[in-house]
Every structure is written in structure tokens, then in C-alpha cells.
Amino acid sequence: MSTQETAATRVAIVTGGSRGIGRETVTRLAADGYAVVVGYAGNRDLAEAAVQDVTAAGGRAVAVRADVADEGQVAELFETAAREFGGVDAVVHAAGRMYLAPIAELDLAELDAMHRTNIRGTFVVARQAARTLRRGGSFIAFSTSVVGLSFPAYGAYSASKGAVEAMTMVLARELRGRDVTVNAVAPGPTATDLFLDGKDQETVARLAAQPPLERLGTPADIAEVVAFLASPAGHWVNGQVVRANGGIV
Incomplete structure (x- = not known):
């Protein structure tokens, strides 16, 4: 590849890029011309398929x-982007963990594991993005619309994503002068393995009926929002949580 081609290439890192919304985001950003680093936690076959x-x-x-909560592995993720493609212009942090249980019954080991991925992991990736993103770049984290909906059994998960929203607002302000945007996308019920796991058909149907659009979201719906926020057209959106949920209030 020529130096001119390298300089013109926009580069994205997508954590959680082997499945669900992350996988769809990889495909969508690649269609926009990004070279993509697909971060994954354990399923190499799915990541290689992406x-x-x-x-x-x-x-x-x-x-x-890369384990998103491990600063050394995350640093290597970013170093790979620089080594292979020349830098980093967009970081989409889609990796996450969800465990549902009433607060009174929650296994604290599950709480710790979820917070390690969702809170520490977001902080580690955001810190590296803040140090690395080129001018005109974007950092996009993931929250959840459940933060505002207060569904039973989602207490610990919502708490972890509330922390993500707080980090998003602070980092957007800390990057003043860098020409880098920081936003979070908060999907509503979306037909991913993470969402569908453990739910019966009645529960899925009830959740699908809640939005005025009367369906579950799809990974493609969310990837379109991410692609907009990562694009020059979305660059005036900064320090926001975009609730992509079909109109649930």
C-alpha cells in the first residue's frame, strides 16, 4: 500500500466485534471505507469470519x-491498528456483559464480573482512545435504554451502564480542543444473542410490543446510528446518549 493510500484510510476499532451489534457495526463501517480492527474476547472463529x-x-x-478490562491487551489492540493501518479514527466500544437477577438475589460474583467488563472495560478502552484518536475522530460507547426504563432484574446491569453514560459526558468535555467526539448509544430491546438468551417467547413478544414501532430493534438498526456518529455528518453530535429504541419512553 502506498503512503498516500495509508494517509487517506480511516481506521476503526470495534470491540465486541465478533457478534451481535458489534459484528454488524464492523460490516457497516467497512462499507463506509474504514479499515477495521475487530476486537474479540474469546471466539476467534466468529471474529475471523467477520x-x-x-x-x-x-x-x-x-x-x-483483547480482554477490554486488561490495559496491556487493549494497548496492543490500538497498537495493531496503528501498525496495520496507520492510526485510529473511530473507536466503537461494543463489548459488554449482561446478567439479570433481582437485586436481593444477585450473585455478587456476577456483579463483579459484569462491572469489570462494563465499567472497567469501558474506562480502559476510553482512556486508550483519548490518548490515541486522531483529529476528527470519534469514540462511541454503549449504554442501554434500560437505564431510564427501570425494568426489574436489570438493576446491576443498568448501574453498570449508568457509569458508562457518566464517563461519556466527562470524556467529551475533557477532549475539548482535540476535535474528537464522544457519545454513547443506548439501544432498546434488540434481537441479539445477548438479549434473547434466557427469555421465553412470551417475554420477547411483550418487549417487542413496547416501542410504538412494535418490533425489536435489529443489530443493523443500531449499526446505522453508530455509523452516523462516526461519520463527518454526525460530527456535531457530541457528549450525548442516543436512545435508539423505537420510541420507548
């Missing part, structure tokens, strides 16, 4: 295993 989909369509991508 890379193969991108390269088959004429794009460029590479898969990198």
Missing part, C-alpha cells in the same frame, strides 16, 4: 483478541 466478510467485499480488517 474479517473474512469484510475482505470478501473488498475491504480490510484484522482480528485481535
Whole structure:
């Protein structure tokens, strides 16, 4: 690749890029011309499949295993982006963990594991993004519309995502003068494995009926919002939580 081509390439890192919303985001950003680093926690086959989909369509991508709560592994994720593609312009932090139980019954080991991924992981990735993103870049975290809906059994998960929203607001202000935007996307019920796992058909149908649009969201719905926020067209949106949920209030 020529130096001119390298300089013109926009580069995205997508954590949690092997499945669900992250996987759809990888495909969507690649379609916009991004070279994509697909971060994954454990399923190498799914991550490599995402890379193969991108390269088959004429794009460029590479898969990198990284525990988002491990600062050394996250640093290597960013170093790979710089080494392979020349820098980082967009960071989409889609990796997350969800465990549902009433507060009175929640296993504290599950609480700790969820907070390690959702809070510490977001902080570690955001810190590296703040140090690395080029001018005109974007950091996009993931919250959840459940933060405002207060569904039973979502107490610990909502608390972890409330922390993500707080970090988003602070980091947007800390990056004043850098020409870098910081936002969070807060999906409503979305048809991913993470959401569907453990729910019966009656529960899924009830949740699908809640939005005025009367369906579950899809990973593609959310990836479109992410792509907009990462694009020059979305660059005036900064320090916001975008509740992409079909109109649930």
C-alpha cells in the first residue's frame, strides 16, 4: 500500500466485534471505507469470519483478541491498528456483559464480573482512545435504554451502564480542543444473542410490543446510528446518549 493510500484510510476499532451489534457495526463501517480492527474476547472463529466478510467485499480488517478490562491487551489492540493501518479514527466500544437477577438475589460474583467488563472495560478502552484518536475522530460507547426504563432484574446491569453514560459526558468535555467526539448509544430491546438468551417467547413478544414501532430493534438498526456518529455528518453530535429504541419512553 502506498503512503498516500495509508494517509487517506480511516481506521476503526470495534470491540465486541465478533457478534451481535458489534459484528454488524464492523460490516457497516467497512462499507463506509474504514479499515477495521475487530476486537474479540474469546471466539476467534466468529471474529475471523467477520474479517473474512469484510475482505470478501473488498475491504480490510484484522482480528485481535483483547480482554477490554486488561490495559496491556487493549494497548496492543490500538497498537495493531496503528501498525496495520496507520492510526485510529473511530473507536466503537461494543463489548459488554449482561446478567439479570433481582437485586436481593444477585450473585455478587456476577456483579463483579459484569462491572469489570462494563465499567472497567469501558474506562480502559476510553482512556486508550483519548490518548490515541486522531483529529476528527470519534469514540462511541454503549449504554442501554434500560437505564431510564427501570425494568426489574436489570438493576446491576443498568448501574453498570449508568457509569458508562457518566464517563461519556466527562470524556467529551475533557477532549475539548482535540476535535474528537464522544457519545454513547443506548439501544432498546434488540434481537441479539445477548438479549434473547434466557427469555421465553412470551417475554420477547411483550418487549417487542413496547416501542410504538412494535418490533425489536435489529443489530443493523443500531449499526446505522453508530455509523452516523462516526461519520463527518454526525460530527456535531457530541457528549450525548442516543436512545435508539423505537420510541420507548
